[in-house]
Amino acid sequence: MLEKPGQNPRAPLGRETKKDASTAVLDAYKTLRKRWLWVVGFTVVAVVVAAFYTAGQQRIYSASCTLQIDPTPPKPLGSDVQAIVDVGTGSFWATTNYYNTQFKIIRSRAVAEETVRRLGLHQDQTFLGPRDKSSASQPAADARTNIEQAAALVRARLVVAPIRESRLVEVSYQDPNPERARQILSTLVTVYTDRNIDVALESTNTAAEWLEGQVQKLKTELEGSEANLHEYKKGNRILSISLDEQSNMIRQEMQQLSAALTAVRVRRAEVAATAAELSAVQPDAGVDLASSELLRDEVLRQLRDSLNDAVGEHQALIGAGKGEQHPLVASAAARIASARAALHDEVENVRRAAQRDLAVVEREVADLTALFEQAQQRALELGGLELDYRRLERSKTNTEKLYSLVIERSKESNLTRMMRFNNIQVIDPPLVSRAPVSPRVPQNMTLGLIGGLALGLFGAFAREMMDRSVKSPNDIEQELGLTFLGMLPRVGRASSGGYGRRGRNRRRTRPGDPQRIELIVHEDPQSAISEASRGLRTNISFMSPDKPYKSLLVTSPSPSEGKTTVACCLAVAMAQAGHKVLLVDCDLRRPRLHRVFHRKNERGVTSSLIDRAGLPSALVETEVSGLWLLSSGPSCPNPAESLQSNAFGSLLEQLEREFDRVVIDSPPIGPVTDAVILSTRVDASVMVIRALSTTKDTVLHARRALEDVRANLVGAVLNAADPGRADYPYYYRYGAPEAGDAAKD
Numbered sequence: 001m002l003e004k005p006g007q008n009p010r011a012p013l014g015r016e017t018k019k020d021a022s023t024a025v026l027d028a029y030k031t032l033r034k035r036w037l038w039v040v041g042f043t044v045v046a047v048v049v050a051a052f053y054t055a056g057q058q059r060i061y062s063a064s065c066t067l068q069i070d071p072t073p074p075k076p077l078g079s080d081v082q083a084i085v086d087v088g089t090g091s092f093w094a095t096t097n098y099y100n101t102q103f104k105i106i107r108s109r110a111v112a113e114e115t116v117r118r119l120g121l122h123q124d125q126t127f128l129g130p131r132d133k134s135s136a137s138q139p140a141a142d143a144r145t146n147i148e149q150a151a152a153l154v155r156a157r158l159v160v161a162p163i164r165e166s167r168l169v170e171v172s173y174q175d176p177n178p179e180r181a182r183q184i185l186s187t188l189v190t191v192y193t194d195r196n197i198d199v200a201l202e203s204t205n206t207a208a209e210w211l212e213g214q215v216q217k218l219k220t221e222l223e224g225s226e227a228n229l230h231e232y233k234k235g236n237r238i239l240s241i242s243l244d245e246q247s248n249m250i251r252q253e254m255q256q257l258s259a260a261l262t263a264v265r266v267r268r269a270e271v272a273a274t275a276a277e278l279s280a281v282q283p284d285a286g287v288d289l290a291s292s293e294l295l296r297d298e299v300l301r302q303l304r305d306s307l308n309d310a311v312g313e314h315q316a317l318i319g320a321g322k323g324e325q326h327p328l329v330a331s332a333a334a335r336i337a338s339a340r341a342a343l344h345d346e347v348e349n350v351r352r353a354a355q356r357d358l359a360v361v362e363r364e365v366a367d368l369t370a371l372f373e374q375a376q377q378r379a380l381e382l383g384g385l386e387l388d389y390r391r392l393e394r395s396k397t398n399t400e401k402l403y404s405l406v407i408e409r410s411k412e413s414n415l416t417r418m419m420r421f422n423n424i425q426v427i428d429p430p431l432v433s434r435a436p437v438s439p440r441v442p443q444n445m446t447l448g449l450i451g452g453l454a455l456g457l458f459g460a461f462a463r464e465m466m467d468r469s470v471k472s473p474n475d476i477e478q479e480l481g482l483t484f485l486g487m488l489p490r491v492g493r494a495s496s497g498g499y500g501r502r503g504r505n506r507r508r509t510r511p512g513d514p515q516r517i518e519l520i521v522h523e524d525p526q527s528a529i530s531e532a533s534r535g536l537r538t539n540i541s542f543m544s545p546d547k548p549y550k551s552l553l554v555t556s557p558s559p560s561e562g563k564t565t566v567a568c569c570l571a572v573a574m575a576q577a578g579h580k581v582l583l584v585d586c587d588l589r590r591p592r593l594h595r596v597f598h599r600k601n602e603r604g605v606t607s608s609l610i611d612r613a614g615l616p617s618a619l620v621e622t623e624v625s626g627l628w629l630l631s632s633g634p635s636c637p638n639p640a641e642s643l644q645s646n647a648f649g650s651l652l653e654q655l656e657r658e659f660d661r662v663v664i665d666s667p668p669i670g671p672v673t674d675a676v677i678l679s680t681r682v683d684a685s686v687m688v689i690r691a692l693s694t695t696k697d698t699v700l701h702a703r704r705a706l707e708d709v710r711a712n713l714v715g716a717v718l719n720a721a722d723p724g725r726a727d728y729p730y731y732y733r734y735g736a737p738e739a740g741d742a743a744k745d
Contacts (some may be wrong), residue, residue, distance in 0.1 A: 042456030050448025483715030604633025679711035
C-alpha cells in the first residue's frame with residue numbers, strides 16, 4: 001500500500017523490541033512503582049493471615065534429653081572375655097550402621113507401644129483425641145487399635161537428632177501438655193535403655209543354658225573317645241608312649257639290624273673266601289704251602305718252618321754224600337715225615353675251622369635276616385594301625401578342645417550375665433518445658449511477610465504482563481508502530497496552569513460543568529492540557545509543513561477513549577493560532593458536540609446533505625474566536641451510506657474551501673465502519689488512544705482497518721495520561737497534575 005505524506009512507515013504488527021538489562025531494570029522499577037498497592041496489599045493480607053493462623057494454632061511444648069551411646073564400651077572382664085551379645089562395634093562403617101540402628105530402635109513401634117502400655121496412653125482420651133460413636137461402642141475390639149494409634153502418635157511426635165562429632169544423641173518429644181511430654185519422653189528413654197540391656201541379657205541367658213547342655217554332652221563324648229582309644233591301644237598292644245615314638249623305635253631297630261646284617265654278610269663273604277682258598281690247598285703240600293690264610297696261622301708257620309728245616313737238613317746230608325740209609329739221613333727223613341704229617345693235620349684242622357666259621361656266619365645271616373623281616377612286619381602293622389589310631393586320637397583331641405572351649409565360654413557367660421552393664425547412659429534427663437516451641441510467631445510472621453512480598457511481586461508483574469493496555473508513548477511507537485503526536489493529561493473540574501513554579505502554585509477552580517471539559521483549552525489557556533493541545537497542533541502541522549492538512553479526522557479504536565475531547569481541544573488550539581476552524585460532528589449515531597457548545601441539533605451534516613442551501617444556517621459560530629461548529633443534524637437511517645455518498649464528498653470539499661482547517665469528530669473504528677469511510681475522504685487521520693484503557697490488540701486492529709483502505713494515519717494521541725506516572729518521565733514535569741478523570745465520549 002502506498003503511504004500518504006507524513007505517514008509513519010508501517011512497523012511489524014505486535015513486534016516488541018529487544019530490551020537490554022538497564023531497560024529491563026527500569027521496566028521493573030516502573031512496574032513496582034505503578035503496582036505498589038498490589039505488593040502492599042498482598043503483604044498485608046499474608047501477614048494478617050499468618051497472624052490469624054499463628055493465633056489459631058495449638059501450643060506445642062517440647063521435652064528433650066541427651067543420651068550417650070558408646071559403640072566400644074569398657075570390658076570389666078578384660079578384652080579376652082567375649083560377651084555372647086556384643087553391644088558395641090569396631091570399624092567406622094560398622095559404627096555408623098550401629099548408630100543408625102539405635103536411632104531406628106528408639107523410634108521403633110515396639111518401644112513406642114511399651115511406652116504406651118506403661119503410661120496407659122491408650123486409655124487417655126485427652127492424648128488420643130475425640131473418638132467417634134462407632135469406635136466408642138467397641139472398647140474391647142479397639143484395645144489393640146488404641147495402642148497402635150497411641151504408639152503412632154508417639155512415634156510421629158518423637159525426634160532423634162545425633163549431635164555431630166560426638167557420641168551424644170538428642171531425643172525430643174512434642175506434646176500440647178508439657179508435663180505429659182516430659183513423662184512420655186522419660187518413660188520412652190527408660191524403655192529403650194532397659195530393652196537394650198534386656199536383649200543382651202536374654203541372649204546371654206539363652207546362650208549360657210545352651211552352653212551348659214553342650215558341656216555335659218561333650219563331656220560324655222570325650223569320655224567315650226578316651227575309652228575307645230584306650231581299648232584300641234590295649235587290643236593292638238600299642239605302648240602308652242606315643243605312636244610316633246614307637247614308630248621311631250622300630251625304625252632305629254631296623255637300622256641297627258640292617259647294619260648288623262650288612263656286617264655279618266661281609267664277614268660271611270670273608271669266611272667263605274677263606275674256606276674256598278683253604279679248600280684249594282693240597283693236603284700233601286709241605287714246604288710249598290703258600291696260602292696267606294694259612295700263613296696267618298702261627299702253628300702252621302711253625303710247622304712249616306719245622307718242615308723246611310727238616311727238608312733242608314735232609315738235603316744237606318744228601319749233599320754231604322750220605323746215603324739214604326745213613327742214620328742221620330734216616331733221622332732227617334723221619335723228621336720230615338713227622339713234620340709233614342703234623343702240617344697236614346694242622347691244615348685239615350684249619351680247613352674244618354673255616355667251614356665251621358662259615359656255617360656260624362650263615363646262621364647269623366639267617367637270624368639277622370629273620371629279625372629284620374620281623375621288624376619290617378611290625379612297622380607295616382604299626383602303619384596299618386596308625387590310621388585307626390589317628391582317627392580315634394583326632395576324635396578325642398577335637399572333642400577335648402571343643403569341651404575346653406565350651407566350658408570356658410560357659411563360665412564366661414555365667415560371669416557376663418551376672419553383670420548388668422549398659423553402653424547407653426542418660427546424660428541430661430528430660431525437663432518440663434516452660435515455653436512452647438510451636439507456633440513460632442517470629443518465623444510465621446517472617447514467612448508471612450516474605451510470602452506476601454513474593455505473592456505481591458508475582459501478582460504485580462503478572463498483572464503488568466497480562467495488561468495489554470497502552471500505557472506510554474513507547475508502547476505507541478515501538479510496539480504499535482504509530483507516530484506519537486502528543487499526550488493529553490487527565491483533566492477534571494480543577495486545572496492548574498502553566499509551566500514553572502508560578503503556574504504550579506496558581507490554582508483556579510471553575511464552576512463544575514461536566515459538559516464543558518472539552519473547552520478547557522479555551523477556558524484555561526495556561527493549563528497543562530492547553531499546553532499539550534498546542535503541542536499536538538504543532539506536531540500535526542509539522543507532519544506536512546509544505547501542504548498543511550485541510551481536513552483532519554479524529555477517531556479512536558473503541559468507544560469512551562476521549563476522541564471528542566481531543567477533537568475539541570485540537571480545534572480550539574488551531575483557532576487560537578489564528579486559523580478559521582470548523583469542528584464537524586460526523587458521529588451520526590451518538591452525536592455530542594451540540595451538547596458541548598449548548599446548541600440545538602436541528603440542522604447539521606445530515607440536513608446539509610439533503611439541502612445544500614441550508615448549510616450556512618447549519619454552521620454555528622461558537623464562543624471560541626475563529627471556531628465554528630457543524631453538528632450532526634437529525635438522525636438518519638443509514639449513516640455509513642450517507643458518509644460514503646458523493647453528496648458528503650462535495651459537502652466536505654465545500655467546507656475545505658470555506659475554512660482553513662476542518663476537524664471531524666467520528667465514531668470509533670471498532671464497532672462501525674463510519675470512521676474507516678471518513679478516513680478515505682480527509683487529508684489525515686489521528687487515532688486517539690486512552691491510556692491504561694485501550695488495549696494494544698484493539699489499536700492494531702484499528703490501524704490495520706485504516707491501512708487496508710489506504711488512509712493517511714499520521715499518528716496517535718495518548719489521552720487521559722497521568723503525568724505523575726513513571727511511564728512518562730519526560731512529560732509535564734513542570735505542571736501540576738490534573739484531578740479527576742478525562743471526559744468520555
